[in-house]
Amino acid sequence: MTNRKAEFGKFAVIVAVFAGCFFLPVGNVRFGNAITESLRLLKWYAREHVLLCLVPAFFIAGAMAVFVSQASVMKYLGAKANKVLAYGVASVSGSILAVCSCTVLPLFAGIYRMGAGLGPATAFLYSGPAINVLAIILTARVLGLEIGIARAVGAIVFSIVLGLLMHLIFRKEELQKANDQAEMPAPEVSRPLWKNAAFFAAMVAVLVFANLGKPEDAAGAGLYATIHGFRFFIAGAFGVALIAMLAAWFKRGELGEWTGSTWGFAKQILPLLFFGVLIAGFLLGSPGREGVIPSQWVASAVGGNSMRANLFASVAGAFMYFATLTEVPILEGLIRAGMGKGPALALLLAGPALSLPNMLVIRSIMGTRKTLVFVSLVVVMATISGIIFGAMFPG
16 A cells, blocks of 8 residues: 555656646746746855855854854753843844844754754844844835834844744753753863854854945945955954964864864755755846746735735745845835835845745754744744734834
8 A cells, every 4th residue: 555655656746747847838938037037046146145155154053063062052052041041142143143044044053953942043043134233224224214123123022032932832842852951961171162262253253244245235334334345354364363273273183073064064055045046036036137926916915004915025025035135125126116114024024034945944954843833933923013013104
């Protein structure tokens, strides 16, 4: 019986693939444009996000797995850690990094596998892309002060509430995880804490300074413009300091473990990200260009402040891919096309923290059930926030 079901499943897949090939709309202009846009988005993603964003993030995640003791992670972010400390560390870390929904993934995978509780880990997962100081400032300047403040407050509250809800929903698993970790022996210290801290600070500095937004995007000039002009020199200086630390403080065997761990994260995450970017580009296009789904459909579905409009904005935002700061000009265009303020906030709270590539990777890290719950919570909370905000600030 089992063999018959397996064979029937294979037959169904073959039929489905054949039907897809048979009815493939080759020659259709929109279909052709969607394929072009999916490849265009993938090319842009490879150029703009892999070398400067993902590669440093992979090395940081690999270093966490090798050089940070599991006991240390559990002390501050574990299932039995002090809740105020754990969620405070998770949210503050995310706001400092100011990364996109894909760059945060290796870092999330690193702390989660090292023993961080599900609640603090998912709070960090949300806060990294969502609590972005530069994006919030840009939002306030371009879209209005009230929506900028609402985004800042909503993102901070979301990161904590999401983490607490994830912990409560899966509390039995978290309790078992905490009990399993309770008897863990004290780690052996191979180098002083300040050396590890300096090492990680240098890596984070390379990631942050190499990816600073342009002054006009960051809504600032003066000191920020000066820093931005020298960002690669600053990142390079931290890179040189990092190399010096590696040469002076680390053994060759440790470096081998680090590169192996980094490669482990890269080979798990990169293929899923690239596949997700292709699908997102095919369906929704790249910034300023359409995919197979017409942009006017999106604009017409998010007018007013109905539950349907806010829910649609949350779901659309959750599946779209936003690079850091690009969500603001996209939203500006949608608002001009008739998007309501409530749905705009809903998209801002759901979009930067989630994307189709992001979801595929999260599922590979913490499983289908937890991923579905996490995504559903973000969508529902963003929808409710949009309805409330739209009622308070109509028009």
